Amino acid sequence: IIIIIIIIIIIIIIIIIIMAYSYSTSVIGIVIFYDALREWVAIESDSSNVLKRPDLHHMMEKAAQKLRLMGGMVELVDIGQQELPDGQTLALPKVVTAQFGSDPNKRTVCIYGHVDVQPAKMDDGWATDPYNLTDINGNLYGRGASDNKAPVLAWIHAVEAYQALHMELPVNVKFIIEGMEETGSNGLEDMIVAQRDIFFSDVDYIIISDCGWLSRRPALTYGTRGNCYFFAEVIEGPKQDLHSGVYGGTVIEPMTDLIGILDTLIDPNGKILIPGIREAVAPLSDEEWKMYQDIQFDLENYKNKIGVDQLMYNSKVDLLAHMWRYPTVSIHGIQGAFSDHGTKTVIPAKVVAKFSIRQVPNMDPAVVKKQVTDYLHLVFSKRKSPNKLKVTMVIGAKPWLADTQDPVFEAGKAAIKRVFNVDPDLIREGATIPIARTFQDVTGKSIIMMPIGGFDDGLHSQNEKMSRYNYIEGTKYFIAYLHEVSLIKKTSV
Ligand SMILES: *[C@@H]1O[C@H](CO)[C@@H](O)[C@H](O)[C@H]1NC(C)=O
Numbered sequence: 001i002i003i004i005i006i007i008i009i010i011i012i013i014i015i016i017i018i019m020a021y022s023y024s025t026s027v028i029g030i031v032i033f034y035d036a037l038r039e040w041v042a043i044e045s046d047s048s049n050v051l052k053r054p055d056l057h058h059m060m061e062k063a064a065q066k067l068r069l070m071g072g073m074v075e076l077v078d079i080g081q082q083e084l085p086d087g088q089t090l091a092l093p094k095v096v097t098a099q100f101g102s103d104p105n106k107r108t109v110c111i112y113g114h115v116d117v118q119p120a121k122m123d124d125g126w127a128t129d130p131y132n133l134t135d136i137n138g139n140l141y142g143r144g145a146s147d148n149k150a151p152v153l154a155w156i157h158a159v160e161a162y163q164a165l166h167m168e169l170p171v172n173v174k175f176i177i178e179g180m181e182e183t184g185s186n187g188l189e190d191m192i193v194a195q196r197d198i199f200f201s202d203v204d205y206i207i208i209s210d211c212g213w214l215s216r217r218p219a220l221t222y223g224t225r226g227n228c229y230f231f232a233e234v235i236e237g238p239k240q241d242l243h244s245g246v247y248g249g250t251v252i253e254p255m256t257d258l259i260g261i262l263d264t265l266i267d268p269n270g271k272i273l274i275p276g277i278r279e280a281v282a283p284l285s286d287e288e289w290k291m292y293q294d295i296q297f298d299l300e301n302y303k304n305k306i307g308v309d310q311l312m313y314n315s316k317v318d319l320l321a322h323m324w325r326y327p328t329v330s331i332h333g334i335q336g337a338f339s340d341h342g343t344k345t346v347i348p349a350k351v352v353a354k355f356s357i358r359q360v361p362n363m364d365p366a367v368v369k370k371q372v373t374d375y376l377h378l379v380f381s382k383r384k385s386p387n388k389l390k391v392t393m394v395i396g397a398k399p400w401l402a403d404t405q406d407p408v409f410e411a412g413k414a415a416i417k418r419v420f421n422v423d424p425d426l427i428r429e430g431a432t433i434p435i436a437r438t439f440q441d442v443t444g445k446s447i448i449m450m451p452i453g454g455f456d457d458g459l460h461s462q463n464e465k466m467s468r469y470n471y472i473e474g475t476k477y478f479i480a481y482l483h484e485v486s487l488i489k490k491t492s493v
């Protein structure tokens with residue numbers, strides 16, 4: 001009996017030691033993750049502010065250094081200069097590329113991410129210093145925490161985890177990290193084209209983790225909308241602004257013309273009135289409808305989040321479909337219009353409307369440009385105004401759509417199942433992430449979006465955050481994903 005008791009005591013002691021050890025290593029792991037993110041968030045890598053360009057260069061160097069210290073083959077690729085509105089030029093932040101492993105018998109994944117951020121100031125209404133990562137109830141608040149610094153770090157931690165465990169990476173891993181995403185990825189497309197047969201030649205799959213889940217359920221993203229952005233200018237009216245008391249009633253006002261034509265773009269029910277646009281949209285299939293039906297999404301939460309009592313559609317499927325796979329027109333502003341506080345009795349001489357149309361399969365921006373231009377000129381001509389209309393399309397970004405049956409998505413579903421023990425929602429993104437389509441068109445590789453951001457992370461907004469849970473479980477998910485991708489090879493080759 002004494003021997004049995006001694007054995008039991010020894011077993012208990014061993015169990016306690018094992019538990020204490022695993023607890024301490026996981027705590028150490030978490031501290032390392034947290035410190036890494038804090039250091040990155042502390043750098044004001046705001047790509048839209050030219051005064052912050054040194055910080056942005058520093059950020060790229062820091063990311064490169066981290067990957068170098070891990071033993072990666074790292075390059076800082078010069079992508080040239082940016083021309084500023086005043087004619088000056090400014091060096092673009094270099095693009096960081098890194099490579100871990102080059103075994104031709106393994107799959108190769110390439111992870112895209114960005115480490116530049118949107119502007120942020122305390123004055124904007126932040127509760128904490130946006131560049132001082134602050135943990136409140138398990139949420140890590142800071143500019144760029146979710147978009148896109150923690151997801152980039154989570155991928156880096158995934159590689160570090162294999163290294164720390166002295167396990168060989170099951171796939172070759174490449175990184176491409178840019179610093180101009182928030183202002184339109186200047187210079188990146190040229191770099192991708194130039195690297196197509198070099199850096200991208202052995203890449204099987206490109207992974208983007210630059211968006212969020214739709215709810216608390218993990219999600220894989222298989223599509224994004226594109227965007228065509230237009231300027232409609234009413235010009236050659238009066239040669240200067242006029243006093244409405246003195247001249248009102250005698251001239252045909254450019255603003256009246258402009259409002260008149262803007263009102264013909266879309267009806268109050270959201271129906272786009274420009275001929276040909278709706279006809280181009282891929283029809284909603286039964287499978288798609290069923291998939292939307294199963295997605296976790298709460299209309300009431302959504303209403304609360306944006307602070308409205310009524311939405312354009314009352315059913316989940318209709319709402320998701322219009323958020324992701326139907327086009328929409330949004331009118332953004334009118335340049336030249338009076339917009340200050342108070343009153344001003346002005347007749348603006350020249351006004352420019354800014355509006356955009358979100359693009360979905362199978363719309364083509366070149367066709368949309370013609371449809372919109374022809375239609376607005378037709379509508380304008382019916383007004384018989386002596387003023388002139390000029391329509392220009394300043395952005396023409398295509399939508400992106402992936403095949404959710406592709407092995408790269410099957411691997412994603414399996415990794416989510418393994419870590420979160422649920423099947424992911426397959427979702428689209430209503431916003432435009434042009435880089436996905438660029439990667440697809442230039443490299444011809446399969447692209448997958450694997451977000452780990454929460455649905456309420458507040459990207460581009462005040463109090464952006466990343467939860468500890470998403471950061472840490474997201475890292476585990478990426479580790480599992482690398483493993484799952486390595487299995488694609490065994491079954492399909
Ligand atoms: C960040 O915030 C913490 C907690 O409020 C504070 O102690 C620390 O001094 C701050 N760091 C910087 C660099 O402002």
Ligand SMILES: [Zn+2]
Nearest residue numbers: 147148181210
């Ligand atoms: Zn982003």
